Amino acid sequence: MDFGDSPAEAEFRQRFRAWLVDNNPGLPASSTDDDYWAGQAAWHQSLYDAGFFGLSWPTEVGGHGLPSVYDAILDEELAAAGAPPRPGLGYLVHGILEHANDDIKARFLPGLVNGRDRWCQGFSEPDAGSDLASLRTRAERDGDEYVITGHKVWTSYSDDADWCLVLARTDHEVPRHKGISAFAVAMDQPGIEQRPLKMINGITKEFGEVVFDGARVPAANMIGEPGDGWPLAMTVVSHEREPGELGYVARYRKLAKELTAAVKADPTAYDAEQVRQLGWAIVETEMLRHHVSRRLSDRLDGITHGPEGSVDKLLMTWTEQTVGHAALGIGGADHTGDGDDTWLKVYLYSRAQSVMGGTSQIQRNLIARRILGLPA
Numbered sequence: 001m002d003f004g005d006s007p008a009e010a011e012f013r014q015r016f017r018a019w020l021v022d023n024n025p026g027l028p029a030s031s032t033d034d035d036y037w038a039g040q041a042a043w044h045q046s047l048y049d050a051g052f053f054g055l056s057w058p059t060e061v062g063g064h065g066l067p068s069v070y071d072a073i074l075d076e077e078l079a080a081a082g083a084p085p086r087p088g089l090g091y092l093v094h095g096i097l098e099h100a101n102d103d104i105k106a107r108f109l110p111g112l113v114n115g116r117d118r119w120c121q122g123f124s125e126p127d128a129g130s131d132l133a134s135l136r137t138r139a140e141r142d143g144d145e146y147v148i149t150g151h152k153v154w155t156s157y158s159d160d161a162d163w164c165l166v167l168a169r170t171d172h173e174v175p176r177h178k179g180i181s182a183f184a185v186a187m188d189q190p191g192i193e194q195r196p197l198k199m200i201n202g203i204t205k206e207f208g209e210v211v212f213d214g215a216r217v218p219a220a221n222m223i224g225e226p227g228d229g230w231p232l233a234m235t236v237v238s239h240e241r242e243p244g245e246l247g248y249v250a251r252y253r254k255l256a257k258e259l260t261a262a263v264k265a266d267p268t269a270y271d272a273e274q275v276r277q278l279g280w281a282i283v284e285t286e287m288l289r290h291h292v293s294r295r296l297s298d299r300l301d302g303i304t305h306g307p308e309g310s311v312d313k314l315l316m317t318w319t320e321q322t323v324g325h326a327a328l329g330i331g332g333a334d335h336t337g338d339g340d341d342t343w344l345k346v347y348l349y350s351r352a353q354s355v356m357g358g359t360s361q362i363q364r365n366l367i368a369r370r371i372l373g374l375p376a
């Protein structure tokens with residue numbers, strides 16, 4: 001396996017690096033800060049307009065149809081330049097691409113990809129997180145529309161979203177997985193209230209609760225057929241779990257390098273345990289990098305992955321949390337890293353990784369049942 005750049009990849013890397021010199025938006029280099037969320041839409045649009053967004057998505061929806069290794073190159077260059085990560089929307093794009101009819105794809109994908117329409121994902125509810133199939137939000141048919149009533153929570157980007165991909169129950173008579181449908185719901189309407197949630201790291205813009213009280217959605221905005229919401233949700237969460245999609249590896253490596261530089265600059269200031277933590281952070285980051293490279297290489301060979309996404313998610317979680325521990329251990333709670341990120345914020349955000357996109361316990365259950373074939 002050769003992970004070096006091909007001539008075309010090297011040309012792309014140089015072109016993007018040169019563009020970044022003039023177009024780095026100067027936002028916090030990670031999503032651990034409100035300023036990042038405030039500037040994310042403009043950053044998305046700037047990347048798209050310059051031809052650097054949606055690299056591996058189909059050209060019909062505004063992508064570039066390139067192999068996903070180009071996304072990895074982009075992520076490496078963003079991290080190296082201290083620029084913010086690219087917005088991670090692949091899970092929504094893939095969900096709509098794989099499950100929607102042509103009308104929905106034509107109406108919604110271009111705006112999602114070019115960043116002019118902001119989207120959020122309304123799956124989780126106060127009593128339906130890991131057990132998503134127990135969701136209670138309902139959509140009732142009324143002429144050419146559905147009327148939605150229910151309560152979603154932990155809805156990322158809900159404060160500035162124009163559209164929400166909502167899972168709602170449309171049939172109460174069938175087994176619970178089969179009675180769920182998916183809709184593209186306009187957020188700007190009287191039947192929807194968005195309530196921001198404050199995270200432990202102080203962020204208020206990342207996510208909120210969304211209460212639907214008689215919100216209306218045209219029946220033509222249903223994604224797939226009635227009852228197709230569950231397979232769509234499984235596509236969305238499987239893409240949400242892929243570290244290659246998310247571009248996190250480059251960010252972890254950069255943090256590990258910053259921490260290493262701090263230790264090298266003043267070796268006697270750190271005890272053996274702090275250095276051991278950093279050592280693990282470096283080892284796990286490299287392990288994840290090779291793992292993601294192998295996954296990207298598989299994709300180039302046309303190999304797709306199913307339940308193995310749960311292994312990827314666990315590895316990514318371990319790495320982020322090990323790097324977060326090392327950052328806190330070495331930096332202390334009030335140390336400021338490169339950019340505006342304090343290493344405390346890095347540590348606090350790392351805690352969310354074992355919950356978002358399906359908890360670590362749920363990933364282990366999936367690995368046990370679907371890969372190892374163990375009984376439930």
Ligand SMILES: Cc1cc2nc3c(=O)[nH]c(=O)nc-3n(C[C@H](O)[C@H](O)[C@H](O)COP(=O)(O)OP(=O)(O)OC[C@H]3O[C@@H](n4cnc5c(N)ncnc54)[C@H](O)[C@@H]3O)c2cc1C
Nearest residue numbers: 121122123124129130154155156352355356357358359361
């Ligand atoms: C940063 C962040 C962003 C998020 N963004 C979104 C979003 O945009 N849209 C959205 O819909 N949701 C989002 N979520 C919600 C996320 O999907 C849920 O938090 C997650 O699925 C867990 O659900 P829960 O919080 O209800 O916990 P619960 O399901 O109540 O789980 C509580 C604990 O019980 C354990 N547990 C539950 N069931 C089992 C089981 N069968 N076996 C073993 N252990 C079990 C869990 O692992 C966990 O430790 C986000 C969460 C975070 C942290």
